[in-house]
Amino acid sequence: MGIPVRHFDAVIVGAGGAGMRAALQLSEAGLKTAVLSKVFPTRSHTVAAQGGVSASLGNSEEDHWHWHMYDTVKGSDWLGDQDAIEFMCREAPKVVVELEHFGMPFDRNADGTIYQRPFGGHMSNFGEKPVRRACAAADRTGHAMLHALYQRNVRANTHFFVEWMALDLIRDAEGRVQGVVAMEMETSEIVVFQAKATLFATGGAGRIFASSTNAFINTGDGIGMAARAGIPLEDMEFWQFHPTGVAGAGVLITEGVRGEGGILRNSAGERFMERYAPNAKDLASRDVVSRAMVTEINEGRGCGPNKDHVLLDITHLDPEVIMSKLPGIREISIKFAGVDPIKAPIPVVPTCHYQMGGIPTNYHGEVVVHGEPVQGFYAAGECACASVHGANRLGTNSLLDLLVFGKSSANSMIEFIKRQPEDLPALALADVERSVARVERLDKQTGGVQVNDARSALQRTMQAHCGVFRFKDMLEEGVKKILEVEQMVARTEIGDKSKVFNTARIEALELDNLIEVAKATMISANARTESRGAHVRDDAKDTEETPNGRDDKNWLKHTLWFRDGNRLEYKPVNLKPLTVDTIALKTRSY
Ligand SMILES: Cc1cc2nc3c(=O)[nH]c(=O)nc-3n(C[C@H](O)[C@H](O)[C@H](O)COP(=O)(O)OP(=O)(O)OC[C@H]3O[C@@H](n4cnc5c(N)ncnc54)[C@H](O)[C@@H]3O)c2cc1C
Numbered sequence: 001m002g003i004p005v006r007h008f009d010a011v012i013v014g015a016g017g018a019g020m021r022a023a024l025q026l027s028e029a030g031l032k033t034a035v036l037s038k039v040f041p042t043r044s045h046t047v048a049a050q051g052g053v054s055a056s057l058g059n060s061e062e063d064h065w066h067w068h069m070y071d072t073v074k075g076s077d078w079l080g081d082q083d084a085i086e087f088m089c090r091e092a093p094k095v096v097v098e099l100e101h102f103g104m105p106f107d108r109n110a111d112g113t114i115y116q117r118p119f120g121g122h123m124s125n126f127g128e129k130p131v132r133r134a135c136a137a138a139d140r141t142g143h144a145m146l147h148a149l150y151q152r153n154v155r156a157n158t159h160f161f162v163e164w165m166a167l168d169l170i171r172d173a174e175g176r177v178q179g180v181v182a183m184e185m186e187t188s189e190i191v192v193f194q195a196k197a198t199l200f201a202t203g204g205a206g207r208i209f210a211s212s213t214n215a216f217i218n219t220g221d222g223i224g225m226a227a228r229a230g231i232p233l234e235d236m237e238f239w240q241f242h243p244t245g246v247a248g249a250g251v252l253i254t255e256g257v258r259g260e261g262g263i264l265r266n267s268a269g270e271r272f273m274e275r276y277a278p279n280a281k282d283l284a285s286r287d288v289v290s291r292a293m294v295t296e297i298n299e300g301r302g303c304g305p306n307k308d309h310v311l312l313d314i315t316h317l318d319p320e321v322i323m324s325k326l327p328g329i330r331e332i333s334i335k336f337a338g339v340d341p342i343k344a345p346i347p348v349v350p351t352c353h354y355q356m357g358g359i360p361t362n363y364h365g366e367v368v369v370h371g372e373p374v375q376g377f378y379a380a381g382e383c384a385c386a387s388v389h390g391a392n393r394l395g396t397n398s399l400l401d402l403l404v405f406g407k408s409s410a411n412s413m414i415e416f417i418k419r420q421p422e423d424l425p426a427l428a429l430a431d432v433e434r435s436v437a438r439v440e441r442l443d444k445q446t447g448g449v450q451v452n453d454a455r456s457a458l459q460r461t462m463q464a465h466c467g468v469f470r471f472k473d474m475l476e477e478g479v480k481k482i483l484e485v486e487q488m489v490a491r492t493e494i495g496d497k498s499k500v501f502n503t504a505r506i507e508a509l510e511l512d513n514l515i516e517v518a519k520a521t522m523i524s525a526n527a528r529t530e531s532r533g534a535h536v537r538d539d540a541k542d543t544e545e546t547p548n549g550r551d552d553k554n555w556l557k558h559t560l561w562f563r564d565g566n567r568l569e570y571k572p573v574n575l576k577p578l579t580v581d582t583i584a585l586k587t588r589s590y
Helices: 015-027 067-075 083-100 139-155 221-228 286-298 320-324 327-337 399-420 429-444 451-465 472-489 503-525
Strands: 007-012 033-037 115-123 129-135 160-163 164-171 175-182 190-200 239-246 261-265 310-313 346-354 366-368 373-379 559-560 565-573
Touching: 007 015, 007 175, 007 399, 015 033, 015 139, 015 175, 015 399, 033 164, 067 083, 067 115, 083 129, 083 139, 083 399, 115 286, 139 399, 164 190, 164 221, 164 429, 164 503, 175 373, 175 429, 190 221, 190 399, 190 429, 190 503, 221 503, 286 310, 286 346, 320 327, 320 472, 327 346, 327 503, 429 503, 451 503, 472 503, 503 559, 503 565
Parallel strands: 007 033, 007 190, 033 160, 190 373
Antiparallel strands: 115 129, 164 175, 175 190, 239 346, 261 310, 310 346, 366 373, 559 565
């Protein structure tokens, strides 16, 4: 074959919070662990996480994991699996304290305990009133977390492969996973990373939308690789639009700003969330706040010359609080909106932020298809669907998801690796050859489509046809358009490779992944004819049987999209927790 092969016990694709938490567990267990990343580990997108990580530590007021579980199930609009949610909420205090012991510089209360702030949808006593549950390091929590995890990994001898892009998953004839084909981004050298167990922790794919809080590297590579390898994608219709992206720029203003007392106002200066969520107000869950904002704008109460945004007001807060608790936000606001939030409110609009769906796993991090774990294959973090976020994620539950499922998937891998023979099996060549052919197609293509043109067609289609509010005819047309974009992607060219920098090739390979995510999203959204969580359809009627358009009789189930034939299957939601009673279905209000 002529392609070099490197051997490891475990290979992890992704060095964000999920990948590094898993790598630490594996390396500390003495296993030879490779971590591949398109960027330097501490530049992974987790670095952008601002507001905090949730855990019912109860440092500032009474709290309980069961209340956290209730809020997460309710936030998910009952689409989350209750076994996985119970597992995550029970583990939360443990993994956060563990992180503290790894050296994470959390903010502190006067008594030395970890500082906690309120966040949207997190309430005390089964939904009564907002509770302080988000553990924060100012508004740079993800940054602090990544640095703590990276340093621990260096100490544990994790093998980092920086600026290496995984191209495809390798499966043998029985479907067992053997590792990945990868490319060194600087030189284009292709190498096989063969391992006993493989974990995808490749993060999100927010770049399928034109306006996104996500970094340019968030192109859904793990999801695309899994889809090409025959793994279905779960609940891809559910995308979170964060209420407060800076208008015109998309950069995120954390919910922690509202946690510290920030208020959303329309053009009349009205605190409009009092009408939409009388109890939680500005701290209702994200889908609720985003829809309220879009409704205000659509009904003519938006701000600015084009009446196309609302305002986030913190001018009433003590400037000392803004400087100490929200310094990064002040900087973002000055740089991207030209506004000092101490003096004037920040213009904001809902922006694509987070994918709730992904590669289907159980709460052990094993990838599961048709009820059976795929041997040797694991996924954690934003690219995975455990499913703890269901139809809508609560803020700060993602960093928690990385810690809990990064660790649990690594524990499952350790057990699996122990059961494997010492020597790795013969490498399955068919997938390797297919992957190499994908790169060669790009290098040979002439007279094709520019990568930029295909990508912007994809992003425009997703933004226009699959946004905060969804319409039947727009979705149907969106499916047709995205399949046309797929034809463009199949013919992308990168120009004369002796003249272009290698990033052109990387961007084309990333586009192969974006298109899989976009197809899965549009086709799954078109099929789900109810409104639930972040998926809101204009034609889903609010009736006694279907409150807010949610149709539990027909749609309380997970979507599975298979790339082969764009086929959809459905599987039941697990409503049975591990030790407590089911959180019974209710209409969601805040
Ligand atoms: C602006 C912003 C603020 C946020 N704030 C919060 C918050 O306060 N609290 C919270 O809970 N959540 C927050 N979130 C969400 C949370 O940050 C993310 O969901 C989470 O960090 C994702 O972590 P991850 O480990 O899954 O992936 P990432 O951190 O995105 O890491 C992905 C890794 O995969 C690598 N990779 C990808 N593709 C390949 C490939 N083909 N080959 C090799 N490597 C690859 C990348 O290089 C990277 O190392 C925020 C999100 C955004 C956008």
